Amino acid sequence: MQFIASTVSLTVDDVAASQEFFTTYLGYTVQRAADGFASLSRDDAVDIVLLARGIEVLPPEQRDQRAGGLILAFTLAGGLAEHEKRLREAGAQITMPLRQEPWGEALFQVTDPNGVIVQFVEWVTPEHP
Template sequence: MNIVASTVVFTVDDLAGSRHFFTTYLGFREVLDTPDFTWLGRDDAAADILLRRRDLERPRERAAQPVVAFAVTDLAREHARLMTEGAPITEQLRRNPWGEWLTRLTDPNGIVVELTEWIAPGGHPGVG
């Protein structure tokens, strides 16, 4: 098996809200937009995202909060940009003892986006 692409699928109530979140704050672009779903992509190694409108005739299932994680470079700069743009940051930039810097945003449908940068112990985001 040779995997050539990846797509993360989220079922959401507010399709426009999630589309705006991912295109405004995380640099995704619309590949295809229909009344029932939106396919978003980037030109780097990020997985594509498919936002699917929830079937309103089915009862809403309680599920774990969906999370998509992206490893990025220069997280400190990205965090500052997101703060300036008023992004819905739900966890401020912090350093974990195992060498990871992390921040989280949450879109209008509860999708958590985790941005991480792996660094040498004792280092700072954006530095090795």
């Protein structure tokens, strides 16, 4: 088995709002879009497909579900504090301010208009290994 791409599919109430969030704040580009659907990509991250809740392409048991309890996490190579500041100043909803965990994980979270949680992580030397 050889994978050629990775995609996460998120079912949301307002595809346009999430599409705007990911393109404006996170630098994604729209590859394809239609009513109730958008395919987004970046060269350096997982692709994202947004589907409208209730869309008939989903099996009936999945149509009313929405992205919940999911954290979409991106690991950065540095500059975490600067990214948090940039997103805050741009108007993104910071739902977990920048913090550092004792095991060496520095992180913060933003939330898109549909409640999709996006976490940014940078691994640093722990204060107390």
